Amino acid sequence: MNHHPTMNPTTARTAAQSHFRTLRLDTPFQPRIDALARTQDWYNWAGYRAPHSLWDEELEYFAIRSQAALFDISPMTKYRIEGPDAEAFLNRVTLRDVTKLKPGRVHYTAWCDDEGFVLDDGTLFRLSPTRFRLCSQERHLPWLLDSAIGFGVSIEEETEAVAGLALQGPTSFAVLRDAGFAGVEKLKIFDLAEFPHDGDTITISRTGFTGDLGYELFVPTEKALSLWDRLMTAGELRGIRAIGYTALNRARLEAGLIVANADFTTAGHAIRADRLRMPDEIGLGFMIDVEKGHFNGRRAILEARTKRKLRHVLVGLEIEGNIPAEHAIVYHKRSQEVGLVSAAMWSPMAKRNIAIASLARPFGDTMVEDLWVEIYAMRELQYQKLMKRAKVVQRPFIKLDRRTANPPADF
Amino acid sequence: MKAWDAIVIGGGHNGLVNACYLQRAGLDVLVVEKNDWVGGAATSRELTPGFLYSNCSYVCSLFRPEIMRDLELPRFGLQVISYEGGAVFTRDGDYLANYRDHDAHRREFARFSKRDAEAYDRYARDVTRQCRFIQPLLMRTAPDPTSLRPRDIGELLYLGKKFAGLSAEEMALTLRFWTMSISDFLDEYFETDVIKANFALSGIIGTALGPMSPGTAYVLLHHYMGEVDGSVGAWGYARGGMGAVTKALAASFKASGGTIRTGAEVDHVLVKRGKAKGVVLAGGEEIYGKLVVSNADVKRTFLKLVEEKELPDIFLRRVRNFKIRGSSGKVNIALDSLPEFPALPKDSPVYRGDMHFTDSMERMERAYDDWKAGRWSADPFLDMVIPTTLDPTMAPPGKHFMSCFVQYAPPKVNGHDWTDADRDGFAESVIAQIAEYSPGFRDRIVHMEVRTPREIEAEVGLTEGNIFQGELTFDQLLFNRPVPGYAQYRSPLSGLYMCGSSTHPGGGVMGAPGRNAAAEILRDLAKSTSHMSPAHDVI
Numbered sequence: 030m031n032h033h034p035t036m037n038p039t040t041a042r043t044a045a046q047s048h049f050r051t052l053r054l055d056t057p058f059q060p061r062i063d064a065l066a067r068t069q070d071w072y073n074w075a076g077y078r079a080p081h082s083l084w085d086e087e088l089e090y091f092a093i094r095s096q097a098a099l100f101d102i103s104p105m106t107k108y109r110i111e112g113p114d115a116e117a118f119l120n121r122v123t124l125r126d127v128t129k130l131k132p133g134r135v136h137y138t139a140w141c142d143d144e145g146f147v148l149d150d151g152t153l154f155r156l157s158p159t160r161f162r163l164c165s166q167e168r169h170l171p172w173l174l175d176s177a178i179g180f181g182v183s184i185e186e187e188t189e190a191v192a193g194l195a196l197q198g199p200t201s202f203a204v205l206r207d208a209g210f211a212g213v214e215k216l217k218i219f220d221l222a223e224f225p226h227d228g229d230t231i232t233i234s235r236t237g238f239t240g241d242l243g244y245e246l247f248v249p250t251e252k253a254l255s256l257w258d259r260l261m262t263a264g265e266l267r268g269i270r271a272i273g274y275t276a277l278n279r280a281r282l283e284a285g286l287i288v289a290n291a292d293f294t295t296a297g298h299a300i301r302a303d304r305l306r307m308p309d310e311i312g313l314g315f316m317i318d319v320e321k322g323h324f325n326g327r328r329a330i331l332e333a334r335t336k337r338k339l340r341h342v343l344v345g346l347e348i349e350g351n352i353p354a355e356h357a358i359v360y361h362k363r364s365q366e367v368g369l370v371s372a373a374m375w376s377p378m379a380k381r382n383i384a385i386a387s388l389a390r391p392f393g394d395t396m397v398e399d400l401w402v403e404i405y406a407m408r409e410l411q412y413q414k415l416m417k418r419a420k421v422v423q424r425p426f427i428k429l430d431r432r433t434a435n436p437p438a439d440f
Numbered sequence: 441m442k443a444w445d446a447i448v449i450g451g452g453h454n455g456l457v458n459a460c461y462l463q464r465a466g467l468d469v470l471v472v473e474k475n476d477w478v479g480g481a482a483t484s485r486e487l488t489p490g491f492l493y494s495n496c497s498y499v500c501s502l503f504r505p506e507i508m509r510d511l512e513l514p515r516f517g518l519q520v521i522s523y524e525g526g527a528v529f530t531r532d533g534d535y536l537a538n539y540r541d542h543d544a545h546r547r548e549f550a551r552f553s554k555r556d557a558e559a560y561d562r563y564a565r566d567v568t569r570q571c572r573f574i575q576p577l578l579m580r581t582a583p584d585p586t587s588l589r590p591r592d593i594g595e596l597l598y599l600g601k602k603f604a605g606l607s608a609e610e611m612a613l614t615l616r617f618w619t620m621s622i623s624d625f626l627d628e629y630f631e632t633d634v635i636k637a638n639f640a641l642s643g644i645i646g647t648a649l650g651p652m653s654p655g656t657a658y659v660l661l662h663h664y665m666g667e668v669d670g671s672v673g674a675w676g677y678a679r680g681g682m683g684a685v686t687k688a689l690a691a692s693f694k695a696s697g698g699t700i701r702t703g704a705e706v707d708h709v710l711v712k713r714g715k716a717k718g719v720v721l722a723g724g725e726e727i728y729g730k731l732v733v734s735n736a737d738v739k740r741t742f743l744k745l746v747e748e749k750e751l752p753d754i755f756l757r758r759v760r761n762f763k764i765r766g767s768s769g770k771v772n773i774a775l776d777s778l779p780e781f782p783a784l785p786k787d788s789p790v791y792r793g794d795m796h797f798t799d800s801m802e803r804m805e806r807a808y809d810d811w812k813a814g815r816w817s818a819d820p821f822l823d824m825v826i827p828t829t830l831d832p833t834m835a836p837p838g839k840h841f842m843s844c845f846v847q848y849a850p851p852k853v854n855g856h857d858w859t860d861a862d863r864d865g866f867a868e869s870v871i872a873q874i875a876e877y878s879p880g881f882r883d884r885i886v887h888m889e890v891r892t893p894r895e896i897e898a899e900v901g902l903t904e905g906n907i908f909q910g911e912l913t914f915d916q917l918l919f920n921r922p923v924p925g926y927a928q929y930r931s932p933l934s935g936l937y938m939c940g941s942s943t944h945p946g947g948g949v950m951g952a953p954g955r956n957a958a959a960e961i962l963r964d965l966a967k968s969t970s971h972m973s974p975a976h977d978v979i
Contacts, residue, residue, distance in 0.1 A: 042534055046785060048547045049539055076543025144609065168546075170558040171629075186554050297561060300568050302607045 053078035056103035057192040057253035061261075065271050072274065075166075077104035080273035089276035093239050094378060096268030097200040099260060100277050102193040102245065103253075106168050110161040112182035119153065119161060121324055122176050124308060124316040130155050135219045135234050139313045140169075141326030145333060146296035146305040148172065149289050150313065152236060154221055162187075162232075162247070166289040167297060176325065192253035196260060197243030197280070200267035202437035205233065205244060208263035216244070218433045227255045235437075238277060240284025242431045242438070267440070282383065283376050285345055285424025287311060292343065292371040292385055307333055310341040311387070312424070341368075344393040345424040346384040348402055349417045351375050354384050357402040359392075363416055367392040370402060378427045384419070397421040444470045446961070447719055447729035449706050449745065450901065450940070452480020453503075455735030456689035457954030458939040458961075460511045462733075463698040465958075465967050470727065471698065472719060474705030474901065478690050480735065481900050481907065482949050484683025484834070488887035491774040491841050492834040494681040495889055496900055497907070498770075498825060498843035499523070499794070501666030501675040502950040503685060504579065506973040510955075516688035516695070519679040521830050522668045526793035527784070528638045529877050535783050536634045536799075537790050553632040563629040563639075569610060570617050571665040571672060572978050573602065574945075578665070578952045579975035581960060582919040582927045582944045618914045622656040623801055633800045640804060641796055644847065645823060646907040646947065648767035650808030651801055655913040662912050662946065675794075677827040681834055681841075685949060709734075709745050709936060716935035731935045733957060736901055737909035738762055738922040738942035746933065755932050758923035762942070763911045766851030766893030766904030767811060771844040771870045774886040778826070778840055779878045792829040797822055797873055811848035814855060816866045816892075820873060821847045839886070846870050851893050851904040858894035866892055908947025909940050918944060929957035930964075937961055 054077050056062070062080060070081040079101070082089060092098040110119060120127040125138045132155050139150040151165030163173075173184045196204060205213045210224045213233060221234035229252045237243030248256045261269060281288070289295050293311045294304040307330055308314050317330060333339050348354050353375055359368040368388030376383045384402070386393070392400065397420075404415040431438050448459045451473035463469045477483065481496035500520050508518060527537040536552060539545045550557035583595030606614060617625065622643030626636040640651040643660035650656075668674040678684040690700060709732055710718040718728035734741040742751060742759045751759075784790055798804050798821045807817035823845040828835045835841050846866070853862045867890040875881040893905030902909060910916055919927045922942040929937050939957035941947035955972065962969050 039533075043785075045551050046534075049537065049544050049785075049788065052541045052544050054543075073543070076546070144607075168558040168561070170555050171562070174555055186558075298565060300565055300572065302605075302610060 056101050057250045058101045058103065058194070058257055061254065061257045062101060062271060070273065074104040074274070075106065079104060081275050082273040083271055086273065086275040089270065089272035090279045090377070092268065092270040092272055093198045093241060093276060093280045095199065096270065097196055097198040097204045097264055098270055098272040098276065099257075099264075100195040100197065100272050100274075102195050105188070105193060106165050107187050107191050107193075108163045108170070108173060109185045109187045110163055110173070110182060111159060112180070113159060114181040115159050115161055118177055118180040118182045119163075120321060121180075122173070123153065124313070124318065124324065126318040126321040127153070128321070132156070132158050133221055135221055135236050139308055139316055141308065141330070142296050143326060143329065144296075144305070145307050145326035145329030146299075147293065147308055147311060147313065148296050150287070154232070154234060156221070156232065167295050169297070172297075190250055192248050192250050194246045194248070194256065194260070195237055195243065195277075196246065197237045197239040197241050199242055199431055199438065200264070200269070200440045201243050203439050204260060204264040204267050204269055206439075207267070208259050213244075214436050217435055226259070227252045231256065238284070238286060239280035240286070240425050240427060240432060241280065241429055242434070278372075279374055282372050282374055282385065283378050283425065283427045285385070285426055287343065287385065288372070293387070306341060307339060309334065309339050310343065312343040340390055341387050342390050342393045343385065343387050345422045345426060346370070346386050346400075346402070346419045347422045348373070348382040348384055348419045350415070351382050352404050352406050352415060352417070353382065354402045354404045354417070354419075357384075357404045359386050359388060359419060360401045360403060360416075361392055361396070362399050363401045367400070376426055381426070383426045385424075386419075393421055441728055443718070443728040443730055444468055445729070446470070446731050446733060447472060447727060448733045448735060448939070449709075449719060449741075450474075450480060450735030451478035451686070451690070451700060451702070452735045452940065453482045453686050453689060453949050453951055454939050454941060454954030454957075455480065455733070456686055456693055457507055457511070457951040458733055458735070458958045459698055460689060460693045460696065461955060461958035461972060462961060463693060463696045464971050465962050465969070469693075469698050470729070471693070471700045472704040472706055472721070472727070473700065473702045475899065476703045478700060478702060479683050479686035481902065482682040482686045484681030484687070487772070487889050488774050490836045490839070491887065492681045492683070493772045493774075493841060493889060494678075494683070494827065494843055495772045495891065496770060496896065497682045497949050498827070498845065499675045500678045500682065500685065500949055501663075501668060501673075502948040503666070504951050504955070505667065505669070506579065506976060507951040507955055510971065510973050511689065511692045513685075513688040513692060516691035517680070518684055518688035520668055520676040521679055522671065522674050522676040523794070523825070523830060524789040524792040526795055527790040528634055528796045528799050529781065529783055530634055530799040533783050535790070536638055537788070538638065538793065539789065549635060552635060553630075556630045556632045556635045559629045566613065567661065567664055568672070570614060570661050573606070573614060574661065575665055575978050576602070576975055577918070578945045578950070579956065581929070581956050582921070584925065584928060585919055586925070617661065618658050619654055620657045621652050621654050622660050623651045625657040625660070637798055637800050637804060638796070640801060641798070641821065641823065644804065644808070644821070645845065646768055647911055648763070648765035648811065648848070648906075649911070649913075650805045652805050653808075658914060658917070659912050662948065666948070666950070677825075677831050679831050679833060681827070681831075682949065706745060708747065709933075711746065711750050711933060714750065714934060716933050731937065731961065733937045733939050733961065735940045735954070737764060737903050737906070737940055738938060739764055739903045740901060741938060742931070746936070750933060752932050755923065755926065762922050763913065763916060764903045764906045764909060764942070765911065766849065766897070766906055768845060768847045768905065768907060769816070769849035769866060769893065770889075770891040770896070771846055771867055772889040772891070773842040773844065774835065774888070775840040775842055775884045776886050777838060777884050778829070779842070779874070779881050779884055781878050783877065791826065793825070795822075795824045797877060807848055811850050814850050814853060816849045816853070816862075816869060817847065818869060820869050822870065822873060824874070844870055844874070849892050849905075858892045863890050863892050863894070866890065909942040910947070912946050917946065921946060929953075929960045
């Protein structure tokens with residue numbers, strides 16, 4: 030017997046039309062997040078109402094670094110890519126060698142248009158030999174479908190069907206184990222596995238955006254709330270806290286990770302031709318596998334490398350003092366403008382003033398001496414203009430052993 | 441006998457913009473207008489008590505903000521209000537809406553195609569790139585490519601440098617964009633018919649071409665390069681109707697000492713020894729001027745207001761061949777209540793935007809087929825707005841003014857001039873289409889004004905009722921508008937200038953032709969143009 034009355038077509042259409050009344054969608058976790066939202070500090074994440082903070086952005090950051098922080102990643106764009114040619118297709122489309130990505134593994138990758146300009150970066154989950162999930166900031170369905178012509182592969186956008194949570198921080202493993210996810214201790218960094226949950230199956234990967242010990246959980250939308258409750262209950266004694274984006278953004282900067290359309294402009298959105306970036310220009314050159322055969326943008330990328338047409342470089346900076354240099358201009362010899370800081374903060378973990386910046390080569394590449402940033406610090410309606418020395422440093426800015434320790438530490 | 445410093449023929453928006461700038465430069469300027477009111481095709485007229493009709497042009501986006509500021513138009517009452525989006529109704533009882541919110545827009549498209557929903561950003565990016573290329577050209581005189589004057593060479597270099605600044609891909613796209621059909625252009629981004637029809641409408645408005653005709657992609661760009669207060673591509677309503685634009689211009693002109701004579705139809709331009717000396721009114725009155733500026737279209741100016749013997753043959757031939765074909769009409773309706781569209785939720789913002797009923801490219805092209813055969817479209821394309829949903833000044837509370845721009849309407853019906861019966865048949869095709877989607881629509885009609893190309897030409901003076909004073913195809917743009925060699929607002933006759941939409945950068949209530957013409961005139965008079973703002977930077 031069918032317990033769900035079937036909607037007649039007109040009713041279904043009316044329901045679908047009514048989205049204009051809710052410009053910011055709720056994620057499947059919204060009832061729980063709303064209950065915790067003391068600051069009511071929201072932003073628009075790809076059409077969803079997402080929290081900047083929930084109760085205190087600074088303390089939320091410390092929850093990541095000291096306990097376990099739960100962050101809703103449901104608005105992230107997700108594509109299900111499946112078929113006998115899925116591996117070959119993704120190998121053609123993305124920069125890294127997908128044949129080296131074994132089932133049960135995840136890698137961070139990026140993809141380019143035919144001119145070799147980065148369309149986006151994201152994570153590729155290999156769920157089985159023939160099934161993948163691609164997670165990204167921007168939307169790429171037309172490009173994926175067009176690229177799939179000639180491949181035995183189906184591509185489906187599943188952003189709304191799959192909810193996601195990031196559980197990050199030193200006690201995240203303990204929370205998952207206490208929640209009863211047997212075998213989760215076996216996950217090494219970038220491993221993924223399926224686990225039973227509430228009569229369904231969820232995917233847990235040892236991945237994250239914090240540079241800390243952490244996991245990401247993908248769950249069918251209908252089972253989202255029960256997963257949230259399961260984690261919160263198990264985490265109670267481990268200091269679990271829900272957090273908003275501001276805290277996560279600090280953690281990712283310490284981890285030296287970049288954000289599309291914050292640290293670089295994606296090719297799908299760049300209106301000004303000089304804003305386009307090749308992987309080598311935003312620190313993603315390491316992904317390029319020139320030996321693996323053809324992939325989108327390969328020819329242009331190789332030509333730019335051989336003809337030295339790469340014009341920019343993305344670097345980590347350590348800046349003297351403690352005033353964050355957000356969106357400061359970078360100078361050579363205090364006078365020649367050579368770049369821009371895209372993200373900056375005082376790092377509590379490194380006790381340093383750190384930043385990510387894009388510089389015009391050769392600055393930041395072969396010329397790394399005598400770099401300065403001009404910080405306009407607004408203090409009580411006056412700019413305090415500071416010229417501070419900047420040093421190019423390796424990313425990540427912090428390296429935590431617990432991120433990769435096996436077995437994961439039990440805090 | 442008094443000789444004015446300048447006489448402007450026609451009090452349309454470009455004529456008034458031109459007159460304002462000349463007057464503010466210290467000239468003594470007279471505007472002569474044949475109607476008893478000013479405004480040309482930008483008017484608000486109370487055709488039935490209590491209702492103001494934007495009875496020709498009906499929405500505002502292209503009017504240059506630099507001009508609004510220079511001429512202090514806000515001080516004289518001009519306000520432009522952005523509207524909220526719009527929709528195409530589909531024949532199966534649904535609709536495709538355009539929402540201002542980026543994500544709502546995507547979700548709406550996803551109801552029809554998830555792929556097309558995600559293709560919109562790339563489409564918007566590419567169109568924006570093209571707009572940014574053309575925007576700075578609007579407020580500059582097009583260079584004469586055959587001239588060796590330093591200024592023309594400089595302007596050509598500017599154009600060349602801008603073009604060279606494009607990537608190879610953008611350059612190819614730009615050249616294609618300026619010449620291809622809107623249908624082919626949209627095929628590169630979208631797969632869903634109704635979504636393509638939704639965008640294609642901007643490629644055919646005011647143009648005697650179908651969506652599959654080459655050249656229509658540029659027409660779309662022409663409709664996207666405007667702005668409402670910095671929001672590029674947005675459209676709005678002038679508060680008080682489109683007449684608010686020309687009313688403010690006229691007030692600004694008078695405030696700076698200018699003179700307007702309405703009810704003064706020019707019979708011809710007074711020419712002595714190859715030089716324009718003034719105008720002769722229909723009643724025979726002669727008015728002398730040191731120079732004459734025509735806001736009328738290029739055909740009306742040179743084929744009706746100037747004797748042919750005064751003009752060079754090749755110029756005349758090109759003017760005769762200038763494409764300024766009638767393709768559209770207007771049905772303006774006073775309503776005693778807001779029409780209901782059962783397909784549309786009652787709280788939909790679409791009521792406050794533009795509405796359309798042509799849900800496929802083929803229907804749009806078929807409507808054009810009727811035009812080619814010399815008939816008005818049996819299944820016309822409508823661009824329908826109800827400005828009173830946002831503007832309380834145009835109708836009593838609860839009552840509404842509706843503007844329907846209608847395409848296609850041929851300049852002649854089956855080879856003969858429009859008759860009143862034809863006009864009524866044309867109106868019925870429009871009302872029938874609306875009523876199909878809005879039951880009871882006919883009962884709400886209080887008053888209606890129907891304007892075929894015949895009425896528009898007779899009253900406004902636009903040849904064949906062409907809203908752009910000449911089609912916006914690549915062969916009639918930039919240094920070829922209106923004709924090669926005369927794209928810098930001057931004419932073969934010394935002292936006679938052009939300032940209407942027949943000149944660069946073309947039609948729409950933009951004001952740029954009037955402004956640019958004023959700059960050229962002042963240059964010829966060696967007068968300062970310091971009161972004219974340059975185009976806003978495109979950064």
